[in-house]
Amino acid sequence: MDKESDLSNEFHIALDAVLPPAPWLAAAVRQHLRRERPRRRPADRMALRFPRNAQRVAAVLLLIVLAATAMGAFLVAHHAFIVPAGPKGTIEIGSDMPTSGADASWGLPTQYGEAFAIAQAGSVRGFTLKFVPYDDAVNGLHDATKGAENVQLMVADHQLLGMVGPFHGSVAPAEIRVGNAAGLAMISPANHDDCLTIPFDYCPTYDGFTPASLRATGINNYFRIAAADAFQGPAIADFAYDTLGLRRIAVWDDMATFGTGTVAADAFAVEFVKKGGSVVARKGFDTSTQKAPDFRSWLKSAKAAGAQAIYAGADSRTYGCIARAQSQGIFPADSYYLGPDYIRGHNYGIADQQCVTDAVAMANDHMYASVVVGDADLNPSAAATVAAYKRAHPDPADMNAFTFAGYDAAAILIDAIGRAIDANGGKVPTRQQVVDQLAQTTNYKGLTGTYTFNADGDPRTPTLQIQQDQGGTWTPIKNVTVAGPLG
Amino acid sequence: MAVQPVPTTVIAAAKDGDEVAFETLIRPLLEPGYRLAGGMLQDHQGAEDAVQEAALKAWRRLRQLRDESQIRPWFLAIVANECRSARRTRWSSVIKTAVFDKPVEVSTDSVVTGMELRRSLGGLDQKKRLVLVLRFYLDLPLEEIAVITQASVHAVEGQLQRGVHELRQRMGVHRG
Numbered sequence: 180m181d182k183e184s185d186l187s188n189e190f191h192i193a194l195d196a197v198l199p200p201a202p203w204l205a206a207a208v209r210q211h212l213r214r215e216r217p218r219r220r221p222a223d224r225m226a227l228r229f230p231r232n233a234q235r236v237a238a239v240l241l242l243i244v245l246a247a248t249a250m251g252a253f254l255v256a257h258h259a260f261i262v263p264a265g266p267k268g269t270i271e272i273g274s275d276m277p278t279s280g281a282d283a284s285w286g287l288p289t290q291y292g293e294a295f296a297i298a299q300a301g302s303v304r305g306f307t308l309k310f311v312p313y314d315d316a317v318n319g320l321h322d323a324t325k326g327a328e329n330v331q332l333m334v335a336d337h338q339l340l341g342m343v344g345p346f347h348g349s350v351a352p353a354e355i356r357v358g359n360a361a362g363l364a365m366i367s368p369a370n371h372d373d374c375l376t377i378p379f380d381y382c383p384t385y386d387g388f389t390p391a392s393l394r395a396t397g398i399n400n401y402f403r404i405a406a407a408d409a410f411q412g413p414a415i416a417d418f419a420y421d422t423l424g425l426r427r428i429a430v431w432d433d434m435a436t437f438g439t440g441t442v443a444a445d446a447f448a449v450e451f452v453k454k455g456g457s458v459v460a461r462k463g464f465d466t467s468t469q470k471a472p473d474f475r476s477w478l479k480s481a482k483a484a485g486a487q488a489i490y491a492g493a494d495s496r497t498y499g500c501i502a503r504a505q506s507q508g509i510f511p512a513d514s515y516y517l518g519p520d521y522i523r524g525h526n527y528g529i530a531d532q533q534c535v536t537d538a539v540a541m542a543n544d545h546m547y548a549s550v551v552v553g554d555a556d557l558n559p560s561a562a563a564t565v566a567a568y569k570r571a572h573p574d575p576a577d578m579n580a581f582t583f584a585g586y587d588a589a590a591i592l593i594d595a596i597g598r599a600i601d602a603n604g605g606k607v608p609t610r611q612q613v614v615d616q617l618a619q620t621t622n623y624k625g626l627t628g629t630y631t632f633n634a635d636g637d638p639r640t641p642t643l644q645i646q647q648d649q650g651g652t653w654t655p656i657k658n659v660t661v662a663g664p665l666g
Numbered sequence: 667m668a669v670q671p672v673p674t675t676v677i678a679a680a681k682d683g684d685e686v687a688f689e690t691l692i693r694p695l696l697e698p699g700y701r702l703a704g705g706m707l708q709d710h711q712g713a714e715d716a717v718q719e720a721a722l723k724a725w726r727r728l729r730q731l732r733d734e735s736q737i738r739p740w741f742l743a744i745v746a747n748e749c750r751s752a753r754r755t756r757w758s759s760v761i762k763t764a765v766f767d768k769p770v771e772v773s774t775d776s777v778v779t780g781m782e783l784r785r786s787l788g789g790l791d792q793k794k795r796l797v798l799v800l801r802f803y804l805d806l807p808l809e810e811i812a813v814i815t816q817a818s819v820h821a822v823e824g825q826l827q828r829g830v831h832e833l834r835q836r837m838g839v840h841r842g
Contacts (some may be wrong), residue, residue: 193781201710212685
């Protein structure tokens with residue numbers, strides 16, 4: 180016989196390749212049990228058995244009488260047309276997230292949100308819903324080629340009418356190309372790269388693609404509920420003006436032409452001025468250097484011009500919070516410092532410490548950042564669903580900033596599939612019918628925001644969350660809905 | 667695959683109809699159940715379905731579990747039965763497997779060997795496939811496999827030997 184360990188290795192390699200991890204299985208089984216198992220407990224069922232013939236005969240007679248009465252009434256009312264009850268078949272919803280290795284902390288909690296929405300719905304217009312998740316991580320990191328392969332598998336699965344994902348913007352272009360050719364409805368809870376939907380001038384040179392170049396058919400099949408980066412500046416500008424009451428602000432950027440840098444700073448400035456505020460100082464800093472720029476002379480001039488706060492169009496790699504540290508002695512410690520999501524750090528989570536570390540003595544609760552999805556905990560009408568999710572997933576690691584965006588993305592897709600079934604006379608719709616209905620999504624009230632899509636596939640009025648540095652933990656404190664620059 | 671002893675109070679509560687206790691009981695068994703079903707069916711969706719149905723049947727039959735220390739082999743036996751039912755339907759045997767084999771162009775040695783092993787395994791009769799999957803994919807001891815398959819340890823050894831031999835023969839044929 181072969182050496183057992185060798186054969187065991189071969190089995191693991193061969194079968195692991197066709198068996199993706201199924202961390203959602205416990206939740207799926209729980210749902211299945213609750214749906215299928217009798218309401219009575221086994222112990223109760225034992226007690227309800229009829230031990231004596233008299234009881235059994237009486238029960239059978241009673242059942243016959245009830246059934247005959249009900250059938251008679253039904254036949255009279257329905258002219259004897261008996262339509263069989265039960266599901267009409269199965270419709271599958273795919274998902275592509277990184278769910279293994281280091282990236283699993285991003286993808287899994289998001290996928291749990293999707294699975295929860297699908298399990299809660301259970302069916303749509305009589306069709307049983309089935310969740311078919313894929314993992315786009317290779318060696319623990321998200322991988323565009325794997326993502327595209329996953330979408331190919333989804334396309335080959337004729338019961339699958341749409342997908343949620345991907346999570347990462349760098350995976351999205353390859354997936355959109357595949358999905359677009361097949362007319363597969365895609366909805367991402369997390370992609371925020373502008374160029375996936377908005378044709379900025381910098382897209383061909385910086386990203387190497389434009390929205391049109393990803394959509395060979397010329398028909399948009401890709402939607403997202405996360406805000407494009409272009410919305411980040413306006414969201415926190417509204418917060419600065421309306422909530423913090425700021426009227427005079429200084430703005431700097433890292434001279435990186437894409438979303439989180441110059442574009443964010445410019446969009447912030449435009450919105451802040453539109454609200455009635457003033458940008459009293461504006462400067463770009465060369466952050467491509469090994470050493471952080473000296474921000475101090477500009478900070479002094481900004482303070483002299485009456486700036487109450489600073490907006491940094493920068494991230495943690497472009498010295499986003501070094502300027503905060505250098506403002507010590509120039510601006511008071513309780514002055515406000517604002518920036519886009521990646522200013523917190525490049526791990527994109529509440530545990531990001533780069534900004535807090537860089538800001539040194541000026542790190543405090545007067546620092547705020549925008550994040551591209553709304554926070555469901557801040558939405559009172561989402562409380563029941565959020566609580567139900569937390570009961571099903573008591574482990575805090577099962578939740579991240581995108582969990583309920585994942586839920587919303589799946590729920591919006593289910594809603595569109597339902598309307599597509601209606602449009603097709605109650606039958607299984609085509610994929611294009613699902614895309615068409617997804618595009619027509621209007622005022623869908625989700626947990627993280629209310630969604631209407633524009634022609635590019637972006638939410639017309641995206642909701643973003645504002646996070647505050649609370650003792651080193653970035654904490655959601657307010658949701659802001661903006662019309663955005665392209666509304 | 668280490669077995670954690672289950673407190674008898676949890677089992678007793680589950681037998682009395684406590685749904686939370688049952689879910690606590692069944693949760694650590696889902697992953698091995700999924701792997702067993704996946705190995706038998708080579709289809710992750712079918713595997714999920716089989717485990718869900720097995721969990722429901724386990725709930726209904728929990729009172730039949732006499733030796734509470736044997737809950738894992740008892741549950742895996744239910745999963746194995748579900749897989750037999752699933753494979754009897756033409757739908758699962760014809761439709762599902764084609765989707766999950768990787769495209770041939772990614773033909774590294776391990777991928778090709780994996781495809782051959784899966785194909786050859788799928789060609790074995792269910793008894794041989796079951797003992798091979800339990801032994802080499804779930805890494806279970808012979809004694810536990812014997813409980814699951816309701817056979818003696820000696821009989822399991824014989825099935826394993828014959829199964830490995832046939833598997834290798836089939837893989838050799840596929841390699842040409």
